[in-house]
Amino acid sequence: MNNRSFSRLIHHLSFRQRWLLPCLSAIVALTIWATSYAQPANAQRGLVDLIFRGIQVIQLSSLSDRQEVTLGGQINQQLLSSEFRLLNEPNITRYVDRIGQRLVPYSERPNIPYRFQVVRNNQVNAFATMGGYVYVTSGLLAKAANEAELASVLGHEMGHIVGRHAVNQMKQQAIEAGLASAAGLDRNTAVRIGVELALNRPGSRRDEFEADRLGLFSLTRAGYAASAMPAFMQNLVSSRSVPNFLSTHPATPDRIRTLNQLIAQNNLAGSAGLDNAAYQSAVRSRLTSQR
Structure with missing residues (x-):
């Protein structure tokens, strides 16, 4: 067909028929694109399927700070509704939060909201989940000798959040279990894995x-005594019963040795928080009434 014949044909087409031509062209182009990029198309189709089923999907590899905080909040809500009970002692809660907030500006990730909570449990333990949620047990508060030792524990747990360790571990577990699709990981599954990690976090040597x-540098920048971190670890391993959470971590003597090396190499000092009597008044005496 020559150009004149083609123009005559277009002239005789109805308005609706002429309007359809560019749409058909676009459909053909999209078909060619979809054929060339089959894998992304499958991922998009999977994402659309999940959305229509009402499931929220997240991509852990590109999780923003806001998304991490939201996911951490949902994990926290699940932990507190099914696994833990918070200590009902406002003065202790405020005291622990004040110490934690003192560390926040000196961390390498100060722009997310941190929440420090005390769990009513006699075991010596501390843990964190993504998005700024840090937990210490009442048993750990009773074991610490002073405020600096408690601050060293909070700083360590903040270090896990700064390093996004829970996010990375969640991604790894989801992949190994075959739970992450091309579209991502559905939020309910992410919350479940997050709860499991908070309860039984793998003791990765590199992460610890x-x-x-990270915790040591936050501790000393905030003015606390650098010596408190290795001192508290030494106190724990020297006790009759080593806390369970240390048994899943790298060898504590290695950690103590590395911390002392960091302190010496960087001339870290600080002197705040070593008053045992003040800590006794602020925490230990109040814990007795909660037992």
């Missing part, structure tokens, strides 16, 4: 040493 280092 990084959290120690």
